[in-house]
Amino acid sequence: MNFPILSSLILLPTIGALFLFFIKEKEGNNTTIKYVALFTTIVNFLISIYLWIAFDQSTSSFQFIEDRTWIKGFINYKVGVDGISILFIILTTFITPLCIISVNNSIKNRLRDFLIAILIMESFMIGVFSALDLVVFYLFFEAGLIPMFLIIGIWGGARRVYSAFKFFLYTLLGSVLMLVAIISIYLITGTTDVVQLYEIGIDVKYQNLLWLAFFSSFAVKTPMWPVHTWLPDAHVEAPTAGSVLLAAILLKMAGYGFIRFSLGLFPVASEVFTPLIYTLSVIAIIFTSLIALMQEDMKKLIAYSSVAHMGFVTLGIFTLQQQGIEGSIIQMISHGLVSAALFLTVGVVYDRMHSRLISTYGGLVSVIPKYSILFMLFALASLGLPGTSGFIGEFLILMGAFKDNFLVAVIASIGVILGAAYMLWLYKRVVFGKLLNEDLKKILDLNRSEYFILSCLAAPILFFGFYPDPLINTIEVSVTDLINMHNTNIASK
Amino acid sequence: MENLNLILPEIFISLSIMFLLILGVFKNDSSKITFNLSLFAILITTIITFNETYSVTRETLFNESVVIDGMSSLMKILTLIGGFLVLVISSTYLKTFKIYNIEYPVLILSSILGMMVMISSNDLIVFYMGLELQSLALYVLATYNRDQLKSSEAGLKYFVLSALSSGLLLYGCSLVYGFSGSTNFDIISNQLNSEEYVLTFGIVFILVGLAFKISAVPFHMWAPDVYEGSPTTVTLFFTIVPKVAALTVFIRFLYVPFLNLIDQWQMIIVFLSIASMVFGAVAAIGQTNIKRLIAYSSIGHIGYTLAGLATASNEGIQSSIIYISIYVIMNLALFSCLLMLRRKDQYYEDIDDLSGLSKNHPLLSLCLLLILFSLAGIPPLAGFFAKFYVFKAVLEQSMYFLAIVGLLSTVVAAFYYLRIIKIMYFDKEKDKYDTDHSLWLKFSLTVSTILILLYFIFPSQLIEVVSRINII
Numbered sequence: 001m002n003f004p005i006l007s008s009l010i011l012l013p014t015i016g017a018l019f020l021f022f023i024k025e026k027e028g029n030n031t032t033i034k035y036v037a038l039f040t041t042i043v044n045f046l047i048s049i050y051l052w053i054a055f056d057q058s059t060s061s062f063q064f065i066e067d068r069t070w071i072k073g074f075i076n077y078k079v080g081v082d083g084i085s086i087l088f089i090i091l092t093t094f095i096t097p098l099c100i101i102s103v104n105n106s107i108k109n110r111l112r113d114f115l116i117a118i119l120i121m122e123s124f125m126i127g128v129f130s131a132l133d134l135v136v137f138y139l140f141f142e143a144g145l146i147p148m149f150l151i152i153g154i155w156g157g158a159r160r161v162y163s164a165f166k167f168f169l170y171t172l173l174g175s176v177l178m179l180v181a182i183i184s185i186y187l188i189t190g191t192t193d194v195v196q197l198y199e200i201g202i203d204v205k206y207q208n209l210l211w212l213a214f215f216s217s218f219a220v221k222t223p224m225w226p227v228h229t230w231l232p233d234a235h236v237e238a239p240t241a242g243s244v245l246l247a248a249i250l251l252k253m254a255g256y257g258f259i260r261f262s263l264g265l266f267p268v269a270s271e272v273f274t275p276l277i278y279t280l281s282v283i284a285i286i287f288t289s290l291i292a293l294m295q296e297d298m299k300k301l302i303a304y305s306s307v308a309h310m311g312f313v314t315l316g317i318f319t320l321q322q323q324g325i326e327g328s329i330i331q332m333i334s335h336g337l338v339s340a341a342l343f344l345t346v347g348v349v350y351d352r353m354h355s356r357l358i359s360t361y362g363g364l365v366s367v368i369p370k371y372s373i374l375f376m377l378f379a380l381a382s383l384g385l386p387g388t389s390g391f392i393g394e395f396l397i398l399m400g401a402f403k404d405n406f407l408v409a410v411i412a413s414i415g416v417i418l419g420a421a422y423m424l425w426l427y428k429r430v431v432f433g434k435l436l437n438e439d440l441k442k443i444l445d446l447n448r449s450e451y452f453i454l455s456c457l458a459a460p461i462l463f464f465g466f467y468p469d470p471l472i473n474t475i476e477v478s479v480t481d482l483i484n485m486h487n488t489n490i491a492s493k
Numbered sequence: 494m495e496n497l498n499l500i501l502p503e504i505f506i507s508l509s510i511m512f513l514l515i516l517g518v519f520k521n522d523s524s525k526i527t528f529n530l531s532l533f534a535i536l537i538t539t540i541i542t543f544n545e546t547y548s549v550t551r552e553t554l555f556n557e558s559v560v561i562d563g564m565s566s567l568m569k570i571l572t573l574i575g576g577f578l579v580l581v582i583s584s585t586y587l588k589t590f591k592i593y594n595i596e597y598p599v600l601i602l603s604s605i606l607g608m609m610v611m612i613s614s615n616d617l618i619v620f621y622m623g624l625e626l627q628s629l630a631l632y633v634l635a636t637y638n639r640d641q642l643k644s645s646e647a648g649l650k651y652f653v654l655s656a657l658s659s660g661l662l663l664y665g666c667s668l669v670y671g672f673s674g675s676t677n678f679d680i681i682s683n684q685l686n687s688e689e690y691v692l693t694f695g696i697v698f699i700l701v702g703l704a705f706k707i708s709a710v711p712f713h714m715w716a717p718d719v720y721e722g723s724p725t726t727v728t729l730f731f732t733i734v735p736k737v738a739a740l741t742v743f744i745r746f747l748y749v750p751f752l753n754l755i756d757q758w759q760m761i762i763v764f765l766s767i768a769s770m771v772f773g774a775v776a777a778i779g780q781t782n783i784k785r786l787i788a789y790s791s792i793g794h795i796g797y798t799l800a801g802l803a804t805a806s807n808e809g810i811q812s813s814i815i816y817i818s819i820y821v822i823m824n825l826a827l828f829s830c831l832l833m834l835r836r837k838d839q840y841y842e843d844i845d846d847l848s849g850l851s852k853n854h855p856l857l858s859l860c861l862l863l864i865l866f867s868l869a870g871i872p873p874l875a876g877f878f879a880k881f882y883v884f885k886a887v888l889e890q891s892m893y894f895l896a897i898v899g900l901l902s903t904v905v906a907a908f909y910y911l912r913i914i915k916i917m918y919f920d921k922e923k924d925k926y927d928t929d930h931s932l933w934l935k936f937s938l939t940v941s942t943i944l945i946l947l948y949f950i951f952p953s954q955l956i957e958v959v960s961r962i963n964i965i
């Protein structure tokens with residue numbers, strides 16, 4: 001047995017949180033607390049990079065598997081990664097330290113508790129992406145609700161209580177049906193081990209209902225239209241670091257779940273329900289883009305743009321084409337980086353002006369040029385300009401969609417235009433124009449840590465925009481095998 | 494000659510009760526020593542019972558009217574531990590209200606004795622004897638703080654309604670006796686068949702009586718008032734110990750004498766379960782008093798245990814027993830928190846009194862947070878596993894409707910647990926509470942919270958113990 005690298009990835013943030021728990025919170029102690037948290041997450045990031053280097057890209061089978069008896073004769077604690085999940089783990093470990101650095105002025109009280117919540121959240125998120133057992137997956141998937149509820153509720157904005165409740169209850173409601181499905185799968189097949197389930201498959205007559213149960217959970221989490229309404233509320237009220245985690249990683253759990261479980265376990269049902277997903281995705285893309293156009297709150301606008309982008313992701317996954325699924329994964333990674341960056345850029349001006357309304361701003365370019373340039377880069381990446389990672393994802397998804405269903409692809413392409421419209425209009429209203437608000441004249445440009453965070457995010461966005469090979473190489477074999485497995489399953493039924 | 498060793502725990506505890514009563518009569522100021530001695534007595538009884546667990550598989554005594562098996566030992570131990578911890582954390586509370594008397598431990602011991610008889614009963618008469626012994630002790634306990642109007646009211650209400658349900662139960666027993674010609678569970682089991690329609694009435698009466706004792710909807714009306722009015726430590730006793738005993742009897746009735754009549758009772762249990770889960774969740778939302786809220790939440794939890802019983806399978810029974818064990822720990826922890834809300838000799842029990850607790854007492858509110866999330870059934874806390882096993886057993890029998898209603902009601906229930914967390918964490922703080930709690934109170938809170946939090950690391954142990962229980 002090798003060194004349990006995945007378990008240590010999962011456990012390390014929790015250990016860091018435990019360590020923080022025993023540090024007394026005092027005045028002037030905040031830097032120590034922050035450095036402990038930062039140190040933990042950076043070590044975790046380095047471990048995950050090592051994981052990527054040691055990862056064998058030529059095979060689609062799961063690697064770094066750990067398999068231990070957990071509940072005797074019933075559930076094993078099983079974790080492992082393949083080309084798809086490893087990217088999400090790295091995304092998680094990459095975004096979390098940036099979140100912690102960004103916690104400068106926005107969190108004034110109970111910094112220690114906030115960092116503990118973030119670290120525990122990181123543990124759960126890595127757990128979700130590496131779980132290879134349905135029950136273990138469910139455990140991590142649900143457990144994440146607790147820290148996120150507290151992050152929104154304690155450190156959020158004015159309507160934080162409402163948003164925290166809405167977030168929690170919506171997600172819980174979606175997930176309980178998934179629990180029924182997981183137990184049913186165990187009773188039908190006698191195992192909850194994903195690898196074994198891939199091999200034995202699930203009887204066709206059960207697949208539709210089980211698929212719908214999983215869908216109810218993932219659709220809420222993605223979020224898909226019409227159950228997306230918790231997201232804008234949660235995003236707007238959460239503190240910046242919370243929004244970043246939510247947008248960059250939590251939403252990806254569902255997309256990942258669609259690929260790993262809905263496609264992998266229920267191939268026949270996935271074919272059956274493709275029209276449903278297409279319809280909902282297309283509505284999400286067009287409808288929420290239109291809503292985003294009308295927003296006056298910057299965070300809300302970005303939240304709606306997240307719904308639209310996740311619409312592309314679900315569309316791409318269910319094209320069941322190589323390009324479509326690869327595009328979806330890259331789109332998720334890219335959206336993780338871009339939305340994190342956008343929320344952070346909003347956070348930067350919010351910290352200074354304490355307003356998220358677009359009308360407060362205007363003409364920022366003449367006072368804070370550095371900020372404006374980086375903001376432009378992220379806005380362009382969000383609308384999918386060639387040369388940024390956003391383009392690769394959207395392009396591949398649309399390519400997959402054109403192969404599968406022409407009409408859907410055409411409508412979705414309109415969404416790309418709308419995406420450009422709301423992003424550019426936002427940018428124009430905030431950054432260009434006349435500087436009318438007197439208070440804005442005193443606004444300061446990015447400080448060192450903000451500059452550092454945003455550049456850290458800008459680098460991979462540009463790098464993968466020009467050279468997506470490292471991403472594609474990592475996922476290619478896994479996706480090909482997933483599609484092959486899917487096709488053989490369909491053919492045999 | 495019967496092997497009296499098997500009922501040694503019962504014999505020992507009855508002798509201790511008599512001894513303590515005599516001691517109380519002849520010695521002045523004996524409350525402290527009675528408390529300590531009764532704790533000691535429970536401890537020894539627990540050890541004796543614990544020893545039995547390993548030596549006995551299934552033994553009967555007195556013409557098969559008493560049965561000692563895996564389930565009875567486990568449930569007795571649970572009862573005794575519950576009783577021990579209740580006694581141990583009561584003293585500060587009782588002293589505050591100046592009701593720190595010898596009667597309290599003696600009454601608790603007698604009700605425990607009654608429950609132990611109930612748990613071991615394999616005969617209608619033995620069962621009824623045990624039931625009445627524990628009920629009479631509980632009536633007095635409910636009114637224990639007799640200077641308070643609410644406590645007397647609670648005791649009276651409990652007495653009247655409980656007597657009514659005992660009457661129904663007795664009537665049902667007599668009908669069953671009339672049709673089977675015996676009071677012994679095993680003989681009844683062989684004699685009964687579903688041809689007799691009047692027999693169904695007998696079963697329904699017995700089930701109604703039992704449902705009353707565990708406060709399942711629609712026989713729950715007494716619970717909120719009694720829980721609110723009784724002294725808090727007695728409420729704690731009410732919410733855990735009698736439920737364990739009543740659940741055991743429930744299991745015995747359903748799966749020994751009425752085993753062949755599953756068609757008759759299964760729908761009733763499913764109804765009781767669904768009604769309790771849904772009603773418990775919905776009615777708790779509007780509560781402002783924590784003890785009332787706990788009453789409704791315990792109604793909901795009883796619904797989940799009944800869901801396990803409704804399955805008519807060994808897995809279902811085992812899952813119910815696991816559920817009640819975890820529930821006992823969670824309630825113990827919850828009440829330990831409640832007993833810590835004390836300021837200048839006054840106890841606070843409104844939800845609003847928790848406002849902003851996390852700023853003044855971060856550790857206490859963290860414990861309460863974990864307990865509440867566990868009660869709501871959020872993984873990875875113990876409460877999730879309790880629900881998980883129950884729903885696994887329910888789905889195994891393809892009872893999808895029950896499972897889905899149950900899981901949806903957990904979402905509703907999550908709302909009121911979240912409301913408490915919201916008040917603790919998101920609202921403005923109030924004055925600080927006293928922190929000079931007794932060592933035992935801190936101990937019980939710490940241990941139970943750690944058990945709840947870390948249960949997921951070793952979930953197999955509890956299952957292994959419970960999996961030895963095979964009733965059917």
